Amino acid sequence: MSDSRESAIEYVRENYDRFLEDLRELVAIPSVSMQADHNSDMGRAAEWLAARLTALGMEAVQVLPTTRHPVVYGEWLGAGGKAPTILVYGHYDVQPVDPLDLWKSDPYEAAQQGDYLFGRGTSDMKGQVIASIAAIESLAKTSGLPVNVKWLLEGEEEMGSPSMAAFLPEHKDLLGADFCLNPDAGMIAPDQPTITYGLRGLAYFELHVWGPDHDLHSGLYGGTVHNPAQALAELVAGMHDAQGRITLPGFYDPVRPLDPEEHADMAKLPMDEAFYISQTGVPALWGEADYLPIERVGVRPTLEVNGLLSGYTEAGSKTVLPAKAMAKLSCRLVPDQQPEQVHEQMLRYLEEHAPKSVHWELKLLNVGSTAITDRNLPGIKSMETAMETVWGARPLYKREGGSIPVVAMLQEVLGLESVLCGFSLPEDNVHAPNERLHLPTWSKGIDALVHFFANLA
Amino acid sequence: MSDSRESAIEYVRENYDRFLEDLRELVAIPSVSMQADHNSDMGRAAEWLAARLTALGMEAVQVLPTTRHPVVYGEWLGAGGKAPTILVYGHYDVQPVDPLDLWKSDPYEAAQQGDYLFGRGTSDMKGQVIASIAAIESLAKTSGLPVNVKWLLEGEEEMGSPSMAAFLPEHKDLLGADFCLNPDAGMIAPDQPTITYGLRGLAYFELHVWGPDHDLHSGLYGGTVHNPAQALAELVAGMHDAQGRITLPGFYDPVRPLDPEEHADMAKLPMDEAFYISQTGVPALWGEADYLPIERVGVRPTLEVNGLLSGYTEAGSKTVLPAKAMAKLSCRLVPDQQPEQVHEQMLRYLEEHAPKSVHWELKLLNVGSTAITDRNLPGIKSMETAMETVWGARPLYKREGGSIPVVAMLQEVLGLESVLCGFSLPEDNVHAPNERLHLPTWSKGIDALVHFFANLA
Numbered sequence: 001m002s003d004s005r006e007s008a009i010e011y012v013r014e015n016y017d018r019f020l021e022d023l024r025e026l027v028a029i030p031s032v033s034m035q036a037d038h039n040s041d042m043g044r045a046a047e048w049l050a051a052r053l054t055a056l057g058m059e060a061v062q063v064l065p066t067t068r069h070p071v072v073y074g075e076w077l078g079a080g081g082k083a084p085t086i087l088v089y090g091h092y093d094v095q096p097v098d099p100l101d102l103w104k105s106d107p108y109e110a111a112q113q114g115d116y117l118f119g120r121g122t123s124d125m126k127g128q129v130i131a132s133i134a135a136i137e138s139l140a141k142t143s144g145l146p147v148n149v150k151w152l153l154e155g156e157e158e159m160g161s162p163s164m165a166a167f168l169p170e171h172k173d174l175l176g177a178d179f180c181l182n183p184d185a186g187m188i189a190p191d192q193p194t195i196t197y198g199l200r201g202l203a204y205f206e207l208h209v210w211g212p213d214h215d216l217h218s219g220l221y222g223g224t225v226h227n228p229a230q231a232l233a234e235l236v237a238g239m240h241d242a243q244g245r246i247t248l249p250g251f252y253d254p255v256r257p258l259d260p261e262e263h264a265d266m267a268k269l270p271m272d273e274a275f276y277i278s279q280t281g282v283p284a285l286w287g288e289a290d291y292l293p294i295e296r297v298g299v300r301p302t303l304e305v306n307g308l309l310s311g312y313t314e315a316g317s318k319t320v321l322p323a324k325a326m327a328k329l330s331c332r333l334v335p336d337q338q339p340e341q342v343h344e345q346m347l348r349y350l351e352e353h354a355p356k357s358v359h360w361e362l363k364l365l366n367v368g369s370t371a372i373t374d375r376n377l378p379g380i381k382s383m384e385t386a387m388e389t390v391w392g393a394r395p396l397y398k399r400e401g402g403s404i405p406v407v408a409m410l411q412e413v414l415g416l417e418s419v420l421c422g423f424s425l426p427e428d429n430v431h432a433p434n435e436r437l438h439l440p441t442w443s444k445g446i447d448a449l450v451h452f453f454a455n456l457a
Numbered sequence: 458m459s460d461s462r463e464s465a466i467e468y469v470r471e472n473y474d475r476f477l478e479d480l481r482e483l484v485a486i487p488s489v490s491m492q493a494d495h496n497s498d499m500g501r502a503a504e505w506l507a508a509r510l511t512a513l514g515m516e517a518v519q520v521l522p523t524t525r526h527p528v529v530y531g532e533w534l535g536a537g538g539k540a541p542t543i544l545v546y547g548h549y550d551v552q553p554v555d556p557l558d559l560w561k562s563d564p565y566e567a568a569q570q571g572d573y574l575f576g577r578g579t580s581d582m583k584g585q586v587i588a589s590i591a592a593i594e595s596l597a598k599t600s601g602l603p604v605n606v607k608w609l610l611e612g613e614e615e616m617g618s619p620s621m622a623a624f625l626p627e628h629k630d631l632l633g634a635d636f637c638l639n640p641d642a643g644m645i646a647p648d649q650p651t652i653t654y655g656l657r658g659l660a661y662f663e664l665h666v667w668g669p670d671h672d673l674h675s676g677l678y679g680g681t682v683h684n685p686a687q688a689l690a691e692l693v694a695g696m697h698d699a700q701g702r703i704t705l706p707g708f709y710d711p712v713r714p715l716d717p718e719e720h721a722d723m724a725k726l727p728m729d730e731a732f733y734i735s736q737t738g739v740p741a742l743w744g745e746a747d748y749l750p751i752e753r754v755g756v757r758p759t760l761e762v763n764g765l766l767s768g769y770t771e772a773g774s775k776t777v778l779p780a781k782a783m784a785k786l787s788c789r790l791v792p793d794q795q796p797e798q799v800h801e802q803m804l805r806y807l808e809e810h811a812p813k814s815v816h817w818e819l820k821l822l823n824v825g826s827t828a829i830t831d832r833n834l835p836g837i838k839s840m841e842t843a844m845e846t847v848w849g850a851r852p853l854y855k856r857e858g859g860s861i862p863v864v865a866m867l868q869e870v871l872g873l874e875s876v877l878c879g880f881s882l883p884e885d886n887v888h889a890p891n892e893r894l895h896l897p898t899w900s901k902g903i904d905a906l907v908h909f910f911a912n913l914a
Contacts, residue, residue: 034773096775102671160774200676204774213738214559215889218761219657219789219859223753224733226743229762229784230693237694240687276681281670286683286814296680304675305686306777307768312785316491317617317661317822318553319787319860320763320888327686328769330776332676357743365774402676403776431777432672 004143008450011138016443019134020117022052023437026092026126027110027119033069033093034159042069042155045092049129049153050074056137058151064171066163069093069155073174076140077148084456085148086379087177087416088136089406090129091157091184094121095431102433115439122437123428128183129153131423131442135449146457150177154406157184160202160366161405168413179379180416181452182407183445185400186424188271190441193387193448195380196420198399199407200301201333201370203342206363207350209235210324215311218321225321226357229310232325235360238353239303239329244287246303246331248345249352254336258291258299262399266294269396279426297401302332328365332401339367368405369412379419379456386451387421390444395421423448461600465907468595473900476591477574479509480894483549483583484567484576490526490550491616499526499612502549506586506610507531513594515608521628523620526550526612530631533597534605541913542605543836544634544873545593546863547586548614548641551578552888559890572896579894580885585640586610588880588899592906603914607634611863614641617659617823618862625870636836637873638909639864640902642857643881645728647898650844650905652837653877655856656864657758658790658827660799663820664807666692667781672768675778682778683814686767689782692817695810696760696786701744703760703788705802706809711793715748715756719856723751726853736883754858759789785822789860796824825862826869836876836913843908844878847901852878880905 012019031045032038046063049072054061058074072092077085097107097120105111110119121127139145152175156163168175185196209232212225241247271294273285287296296302306329311322331342343364354360373380375397387395400420410416423445429435469476488502489495503520506529511518515531529549534542554564554577562568567576578584596602609632613620625632642653666689669682698704728751730742744753753759763786768779788799800821811817830837832854844852857877867873880902886892 034775035771095777096769096771096773098769098771099672158775202676202776204776211737211739214886214891215556216737217859217888218759218763218787219659219857220754220883220887221733221737222761222789222858223744223757223759224742224750225737225739227762229765230697233690233693233762233765233784234697236687236690240691276678280668280673280678280682282668282682282814283816284683284814285681286812287680293681297677300680302675302680304679304776304778305684305690305768306675306775307770307779308686308690308765308782309770310762310766311764312553312555313764313766313783314492314553314555316553317785317787318491318615318763318888319659319661319761320552321761322763325765326770327690328774330675330774332679355743357739357741359740400676401679402674426677429671430677431674431775434671 005450005454007142008138009447011142012134012446012450019130023122023127023130024110026130027121028108030108031093031155032096033156035096042093046070046072046155049092052133053151056133057140066167068163071167072151072153074151075149076145079146079148083147084178085150087150087152087175087180088132089180089182090132090153091125091155092129092153093155093158095158099433104434116436117439118434118436120435123424123435124430125184127437127442128422128424131446131449132183134446135453138450139453145453147453150175157406160204160368162366164406164409168409172414175414177416179377180410180418181379182404182418182420183422184404185420185422186426187441188269188396188398188426190425190438191391191393193391193393193395194398195383195395196398196400197373197375199371200401200403201337201339202330202366202368202403202405203333203339204330204365205346206365207327207329208324208361209358211358212323215323216321218319222321226355227321228358229322229325231355231358232310232327235350235353236305236327239349243289246301248342248349251301251342251345255301256335258295265397266292269294269398298399299334301334301337304330306330332403333370335370335372337370339369368403369408371408371411373417373420377417377419382455383419383421383452385455386448389451390448462907462911464599465595466904468599469591469903469907476587480579480584480587481567483587484578485565487565488550488612489553490613492553499550503527503529503612506549509590510608513590514597523624525620528624529608529610531608532606533602536603536605540604541635542607544607544609544632544637545589546637546639547589547610548582548612549586549610550612550615552615556890561891573893574896575891575893577892580881580892581887582641582879584894584899585879585881588903588906589640591903592910595907596910602910604910607632614863617661617825619823621863621866625866629871632871634873636834637867637875638836639861639875639877640879641861642877642879643883644898645726645853645855645883647882647895648848648850650848650850650852651855652840652852653855653857654830654832656828657858657860658794658796659787659823659825659860659862660790660796661787661822662803663822664784664786665781665818666815668815669780672780673778675776679778683812684778685815686779686782688812688815689767689784692807692810693762693784696806700746703758705799705806708758708802711798712758713792715752722854723749726751726855755856756791758791758794761787763787789858790827792827792829794827796826825860826865828865828868830874830877834874834876839912840876840878840909842912843905846908847905
């Protein structure tokens with residue numbers, strides 16, 4: 001290990017408690033992007049980050065408006081024109097915290113218990129943003145930062161990054177870089193560093209079904225009126241066949257067959273049936289029998305019910321025939337599926353299957369494209385070496401079940417490939433109650449980022 | 458018309474505004490039996506009725522406790538042992554008012570608009586209780602009441618009358634009568650008086666389905682975990698076949714075939730397809746094609762979804778794979794189906810169809826037996842004549858889609874048949890927002906009750 005790295009890693013150790021305190025402060029701001037009553041919190045989180053970037057020595061720090069939530073930008077170009085420029089991506093928004101009663105501690109008061117820090121955003125991804133800040137500060141304040149950096153910290157990732165489609169082309173020059181570092185993907189286990197080279201896309205829908213123009217007495221109309229909740233259940237149930245395959249017309253046509261080599265790689269990952277059962281607590285797994293569990297979540301497309309609502313849902317037995325019913329549905333997409341195509345397929349499915357006895361409306365709430373990154377990118381090689389240095393194990397390459405729409409947009413609009421990594425773990429309860437961050441892994445992650453930037457020099 | 462009736466009907470006219478004010482006062486008490494935060498309102502409503510019966514000259518007025526909500530009793534036995542004794546039934550509880558935002562006026566501030574009084578319980582059945590009080594007062598304060606009366610006013614009808622099973626046998630002697638007057642059934646149109654001689658039974662369930670022990674990120678687990686909302690939709694969808702028939706094993710076995718004569722009667726009712734479409738606003742009717750719409754709601758059993766809840770249901774696109782999902786389901790039953798049998802059938806259906814990839818639990822929330830009343834009962838003949846006097850049209854005989862569990866219990870426990878009538882209309886929005894009472898029909902209903910009691914002399 002060269003002296004310059006040693007001094008930076010030492011700085012990380014000395015300032016660890018302060019970095020953790022930074023994370024607590026950021027978690028304390030309830031920046032839930034999709035709930036309008038948190039709009040002022042979104043602004044506060046952006047300002048907090050802008051101040052933190054300024055303190056870090058970044059220049060041209062700006063809170064740039066979008067039609068919804070602002071983007072925080074900052075840069076340090078002092079490494080000169082010959083050094084590479086890295087665009088560091090992050091998002092400061094978080095998912096809603098409901099159901100709140102299942103949290104064991106306040107989601108906005110980061111609480112440490114043993115090796116874990118509990119709180120909304122600790123893992124996804126305020127913790128990862130602070131790790132990037134910590135690594136860059138540790139280099140900048142010791143041996144000096146060997147690369148140029150730009151920051152792109154958005155506030156709409158949990159909504160599907162709707163403003164990025166306009167923001168990226170508008171700020172094309174400002175954001176120009178050699179590649180992007182995106183620590184919004186995770187590791188598969190604390191001792192197994194992971195680099196993600198593929199992401200699924202997303203098409204998120206809200207399906208409304210209604211029949212009568214008002215709620216009816218189930219005893220006076222049941223049997224002659226198609227119950228909208230039943231009609232919705234029938235439509236939703238029909239979206240999968242008995243083998244767990246999705247029945248939207250043409251859904252699988254653009255899906256690339258799985259490469260046998262990729263399948264062999266996947267089979268090596270320590271994520272078998274027992275792993276998924278222990279992670280989730282389900283009585284048995286489910287899904288396409290021809291594919292490994294890890295393939296079903298990574299390389300196969302899915303259709304999930306994210307929410308259902310109809311009629312009377314409180315205590316007791318109201319005998320209502322509800323006027324309407326709603327489902328939130330989302331598809332995770334894989335190359336070469338296009339969200340707009342899937343929207344068309346969903347419309348076609350509903351046109352073919354919705355009975356004449358009800359009305360329906362499909363709303364497309366958000367979309368994200370699939371992305372595959374070249375594994376031979378220099379940035380990826382730097383990350384591979386950095387992870388091996390810190391963990392003593394070569395990183396596994398993985399395609400991720402989640403969707404990060406900005407990755408595809410950066411490819412398409414700015415021509416930037418992303419180095420997708422991150423120091424979250426599968427058991428972190430992201431998007432769920434009791435989200436948590438494994439602090440030993442986070443601490444190693446900061447070290448890995450130090451090495452990553454140093455490797456690029 | 459005899460003089461005694463004339464003076465009583467005149468009294469109804471003179472005191473109509475006061476009777477309407479009584480109804481407004483009773484509607485103003487939010488006596489929602491199934492919501493615990495209204496428990497004190499239930500007590501207030503019972504006390505209000507006890508005071509009103511006392512003012513009416515009733516004796517032995519009591520508010521009798523049950524394990525949930527009290528029963529109001531009162532009697533007047535001054536007509537002597539040779540005159541018949543009529544048990545007047547009513548319920549003072551109402552359905553919940555949600556969704557509140559669809560009400561055009563405060564549900565608890567009865568608001569008159571044209572011929573209608575809007576408010577929760579105006580039609581079902583505070584309006585009917587006040588009509589009974591008004592008719593008895595009008596006779597008592599003029600020519601004198603020609604029959605003995607007892608009152609049974611309960612507070613749990615909208616919960617399925619759970620306390621009646623214990624209350625009726627405990628108070629068998631107190632409640633002894635020749636028959637019961639139950640004005641909790643309605644008329645099919647303002648110019649068509651109606652007597653109901655059959656009621657459907659009820660079995661109300663809550664079905665819980667869960668898989669993972671916590672909410673999951675849909676992108677990280679979707680495809681390997683059976684989404685509980687999807688599993689619930691599959692189970693609910695499978696409860697009907699493509700012909701709208703219910704698939705619970707053995708469900709139709711005890712159902713009596715429809716009598717051809719009864720079918721001919723049903724075909725005469727002015728409740729055709731156009732009627733049901735205009736009442737509900739649905740684009741097309743639905744249900745068993747072999748039966749008339751009125752038969753589907755009256756003589757055939759049904760299975761309705763009363764509520765659905767799972768996952769994220771607020772604005773936006775949370776990509777959660779929900780841990781659990783819930784459906785409220787209820788079956789309307791016809792002779793000779795038994796609620797307990799249907800509970801067994803539902804359990805059997807779930808055992809046969811629920812996949813091993815989820816857990817489930819079925820809760821039986823409440824039950825009610827079916828009932829058929831002899832059309833030749835003297836009380837029914839008295840009501841037939843009374844309605845003909847007031848409307849100039851013979852009442853139609855009808856089997857009702859709704860369930861009034863107390864009717865079967867009175868038959869079984871006390872041997873009492875019920876005269877089922879009432880002055881609500883199909884378009885009254887009972888159990889729904891903007892419940893209303895058609896005041897001209899209500900006023901005629903008070904007159905009809907005056908004639909009914911006079912006919913029994």
